[in-house]
Amino acid sequence: MDWEFRQDAPIYTQIIEGFKLSIASGELKPGERLRSVRELAAWTGVNPNTMQRALTELEREGLVFAQRTSGRYVTEADDAVDRVRRELAESRVADFLAYMRKLGFSAGEIVNIIKEGDN
Amino acid sequence: MATLECIGLTKRYGSVEALDSIDLKVEPGRITGLLGPNGSGKTTLIKLANGLLTPTSGKILIGGMEPGVETKKIVSYLPERLDIPTWMNVTQLLGFFRDFYADFDLDRARDMLAKLSIDESMKIKAMSKGTREKVQLITVMSRRAKLYLLDEPIGGVDPATRDYILATIIGNYDPEASVVISTHLIQDVENVLDDVVFIDRGRIVLRSTVDDIREKEGKSVDALFREVFRC
Amino acid sequence: MLRKLIRHEFRATARLMPLLCLIVIALGVLAHFVLKLLDLSNLPFVVRLFLGSVIPLFVAALVAVYVVAVVVMVARFKRNVLGDEGYLTMTLPVSVHSIIWSKIIVSAVWFIAAALADAIAVWLAFFMNESVFEIIRDIWNGLMFFTGNNAWLIIEALLWLFATCFAGIVTSCLNFYAALSIGHGFSRGKMGFSVLFYFLLNSAASVLMTVVILVLSQSVLKVGVPSFGTSFAVSAMAEWRLLMGTVLGVYLVNSGIFYLLTCINLKKRLNLE
Numbered sequence: 001m002d003w004e005f006r007q008d009a010p011i012y013t014q015i016i017e018g019f020k021l022s023i024a025s026g027e028l029k030p031g032e033r034l035r036s037v038r039e040l041a042a043w044t045g046v047n048p049n050t051m052q053r054a055l056t057e058l059e060r061e062g063l064v065f066a067q068r069t070s071g072r073y074v075t076e077a078d079d080a081v082d083r084v085r086r087e088l089a090e091s092r093v094a095d096f097l098a099y100m101r102k103l104g105f106s107a108g109e110i111v112n113i114i115k116e117g118d119n
Numbered sequence: 120m121a122t123l124e125c126i127g128l129t130k131r132y133g134s135v136e137a138l139d140s141i142d143l144k145v146e147p148g149r150i151t152g153l154l155g156p157n158g159s160g161k162t163t164l165i166k167l168a169n170g171l172l173t174p175t176s177g178k179i180l181i182g183g184m185e186p187g188v189e190t191k192k193i194v195s196y197l198p199e200r201l202d203i204p205t206w207m208n209v210t211q212l213l214g215f216f217r218d219f220y221a222d223f224d225l226d227r228a229r230d231m232l233a234k235l236s237i238d239e240s241m242k243i244k245a246m247s248k249g250t251r252e253k254v255q256l257i258t259v260m261s262r263r264a265k266l267y268l269l270d271e272p273i274g275g276v277d278p279a280t281r282d283y284i285l286a287t288i289i290g291n292y293d294p295e296a297s298v299v300i301s302t303h304l305i306q307d308v309e310n311v312l313d314d315v316v317f318i319d320r321g322r323i324v325l326r327s328t329v330d331d332i333r334e335k336e337g338k339s340v341d342a343l344f345r346e347v348f349r350c
Numbered sequence: 351m352l353r354k355l356i357r358h359e360f361r362a363t364a365r366l367m368p369l370l371c372l373i374v375i376a377l378g379v380l381a382h383f384v385l386k387l388l389d390l391s392n393l394p395f396v397v398r399l400f401l402g403s404v405i406p407l408f409v410a411a412l413v414a415v416y417v418v419a420v421v422v423m424v425a426r427f428k429r430n431v432l433g434d435e436g437y438l439t440m441t442l443p444v445s446v447h448s449i450i451w452s453k454i455i456v457s458a459v460w461f462i463a464a465a466l467a468d469a470i471a472v473w474l475a476f477f478m479n480e481s482v483f484e485i486i487r488d489i490w491n492g493l494m495f496f497t498g499n500n501a502w503l504i505i506e507a508l509l510w511l512f513a514t515c516f517a518g519i520v521t522s523c524l525n526f527y528a529a530l531s532i533g534h535g536f537s538r539g540k541m542g543f544s545v546l547f548y549f550l551l552n553s554a555a556s557v558l559m560t561v562v563i564l565v566l567s568q569s570v571l572k573v574g575v576p577s578f579g580t581s582f583a584v585s586a587m588a589e590w591r592l593l594m595g596t597v598l599g600v601y602l603v604n605s606g607i608f609y610l611l612t613c614i615n616l617k618k619r620l621n622l623e
Contacts, residue, residue, distance in 0.1 A: 007339035010330040048292045191443040202437035
């Protein structure tokens with residue numbers, strides 16, 4: 001992960017997004033073991049407390065679970081991966097639609113632009 | 120107990136007041152940024168914590184103790200200057216640290232040196248400036264101290280070295296220890312900090328966490344700093 | 351911790367002194383052979399001149415060993431305590447006293463080493479040199495005569511002398527340390543103030559010494575008519591003890607004051623960078 005962190009949002013929320021993307025895209029496989037907090041922190045160049053906060057939040061959302069002695073793992077629940085894919089997609093679509101509406105496009109025009117764009 | 124505590128700490132040099140009634144607490148497991156422009160009192164505060172200076176009034180406590188031989192045992196200090204004797208070679212330098220500091224982790228130091236391919240028989244004076252700085256950093260971070268005081272650790276280094284320094288600080292994280300980084304280069308260091316303290320002309324002007332600032336102000340600490348310290 | 355500091359201090363200062371001691375001893379051997387050659391009177395003048403120049407060189411080396419010892423000691427203190435290395439030295443978990451004492455002890459050892467090297471070099475130079483032997487024999491016989499053949503008195507007198515010289519060396523050591531420590535506390539003109547305070551302290555110490563000795567000589571010491579034999583030896587020895595003891599005492603007082611000044615300035619007025 002070669003992350004560029006944005007300046008205007010807390011880092012832990014950006015880390016959560018990054019993990020969600022990795023899980024949703026299959027880069028991180030279900031049941032895959034995550035590296036330790038310290039290793040992840042060093043790798044991304046962030047404070048270990050920040051990384052810990054992000055991982056705790058991911059646990060709370062059920063995307064990651066912890067085995068007491070062996071570390072953290074990506075969830076194996078298949079609905080979880082689908083859920084997060086949907087969640088990320090919906091968020092992007094909402095942003096996209098808001099942007100397009102601001103440009104003044106109607107729903108129909110938006111659909112056409114999408115079709116053209118996907119060639 | 121707070122690792123570092125300042126109570127009404129004041130330091131005066133003749134008529135110049137370097138620190139004016141500072142109240143501060145640094146808790147274990149936190150990485151704190153002491154941020155301010157040059158001459159704001161950051162280095163003075165660090166030297167007081169080290170016992171290199173004595174307060175004019177007020178108190179400074181490390182692990183509940185006033186600066187002295189006992190606090191020096193638990194404080195690891197990286198000054199802005201190069202302080203390692205240049206006549207030594209690396210092996211002798213490691214031996215020196217092991218002699219005087221019970222908490223010095225020799226294996227850790229040798230490991231870090233090996234990863235940088237630094238030959239232990241090499242003399243310090245034969246090394247480039249960048250390598251010397253890395254060796255100094257390694258000796259400081261190889262101590263299992265309770266308080267790490269880093270005075271401008273990334274000033275004047277190239278980006279790759281800067282990344283190495285920050286990665287070393289993160290990799291060395293100990294939930295029972297505190298790290299205080301004093302710097303005026305905030306952008307590079309922000310991602311590593313938990314807490315920030317803005318200091319200006321000897322006074323604390325702001326105390327917060329990185330997350331709070333980003334959430335509440337919607338901007339980075341660096342951006343906020345530029346606003347607060349606008350000329 | 352003090353032992354570790356001392357060990358470390360030796361390692362740091364042992365670059366130059368041992369080499370110099372060896373050089374001066376080697377020059378002593380050289381001087382020996384030169385003197386032997388000069389004794390032969392059938393050499394051309396130019397050769398004698400050339401050989402003869404070794405002697406002043408030898409004397410210069412004898413002095414140089416001391417001078418270098420002083421320079422090494424001063425430079426070491428300045429660099430290790432007041433320079434960039436001070437950031438490391440003064441944050442070590444040791445007391446300021448340990449730091450100062452380790453430096454005094456090691457400096458003292460180097461001074462003794464210098465003295466020994468000089469003594470050995472001189473002895474080698476004059477070894478089996480008849481003319482010098484005769485002079486020494488005459489001096490010894492004279493001393494024995496004065497003390498009523500009591501060699502122990504001579505030895506005791508010499509011991510007093512050495513102890514006092516040693517105290518003098520330690521005092522001048524501390525004189526430098528105190529001056530440097532005081533000068534360092536100023537934000538500008540550190541070296542200037544150090545030099546100034548060196549002379550101020552030195553003068554004060556000398557004045558004290560002079561005054562004390564004057565008082566002593568006026569009130570206690572009597573320059574009587576020498577009556578040779580045991581009784582003269584006893585009274586002369588008593589006066590010698592008193593004189594040396596007093597000088598030693600003044601040196602101790604001066605050292606103590608210099609030590610305190612150094613300590614206070616390092617604790618309260620340390621001004622690194």
